Amino acid sequence: MILTNIIALKDNYIWILYDKNNSCIIVDPGVSNIVIKEIIKKKWNPKAILLTHNHIDHTGGVENILKKYPKIIVFGPEETKNSHVHQIIKGGDKIRLLENNIDIIFTPGHTLGHVAYYLKPYLFCGDTLFSAGCGKVFENNYAKMYNSIQLIKLFPNNTVLCCSHEYTLSNLIFSMHFLPKDKNIKDYYKKIHKKIFLKKNIFPFLLNKEKKINIFLRTNEFFLKKSMGFKKDKDSFEVFCYLRKIKDIFGAKRD
Ligand SMILES: [Zn+2]
Known part of the structure; x- marks a missing residue:
């Protein structure tokens, strides 16, 4: 699997994982136009969208991407159910995409239903951890955020953190x-x-x-x-x- 990212909305990372057949997974598309443009340019075949949490700068592009590519399956936690999600996932679940297992890791704190997706060595950690920083605690539960960060700290040292913002x-x-x-x-x-x-x-x-x-x-x-x-x-x-x-x-x- 090859990992790349698209920078959108000035400082958002939209992550793309694609395989040798050019099938791809999109993580947290906050916008659609730039993603669709990149899909066409790179000749990717989008199979799935993964959502980490219910903020619009992570989910805002889903509707239009789906209109263009209606076969995509959208995965997300319960709190994203109104963002065109087909399959609700929760911590501890495993999904299989592009012949790879993906573990769903419950990482509440930034929002109460936030999840991360782990496809070794990549951890799509949304707004939990950023490079040199961490996300805001929007729902005032600092203990949940602290525990989620401690949980990420336990991952293997070579884990590649795919966070959603460039700060x-x-x-x-x-x-x-x-x-x-x-x-x-x-x-x-x-x-x-x-x-x-x-x-x-x-x-x-x-x-x-x-x-x-x-x-x-x-x-x-x-x-x-x-x-x-x-x-x-x-x-x-x-x-x-x-x-x-x-x-x-x-x-x-x-x-
Ligand atoms: Zn957020």
Whole structure:
């Protein structure tokens, strides 16, 4: 399976997985026009759409893509049932597409019904985790979001995180506010800044790397707690809540 992405709505990643026959799966198409254009250009044969949650910037393109390709099967959690979903899925389910098994992982927090799709080594994690950051907690359940992020942290180190938004630079600036001397974060910022300036795709995001540069995966670390004025035994979950709430004010991104 070959993975690629389409950038839409300025900072949305729409992920496409296609096989040697050019059959493809589309993840979270927030828009239709650019996706249809790319399908025609690449001669893909779309078989399925996977939805992670019920936000319009993830589901908005489904209706028109379906009009053009009515044989597509749309999968999504219960909360997406009004987005032309044919098959409701839930955490623990397995689906088989393009001769591959896909595990459905329940990752509530950004929304209460959010799911991720795991087709080894790719984890389509929607708005749960971003490179160097994480999604907003829209329904105020920080414990669910924290647990979902901890669950993702347990995936194999070579997991490729396919997140839905490109907020990497602003996330790194936020991180450097707390850890200005952190070499991993500083080096990554320089690298990403250069790539974005050259209009290069900054994907892939490997979990192993994220564990070093994403402070939302490092909430148990002493230096992070210290920089926030906390003692070393401060609970990791409380550090997460504090960081996420400050982030909402610091660099307000849509998701
Ligand atoms: Zn969202």
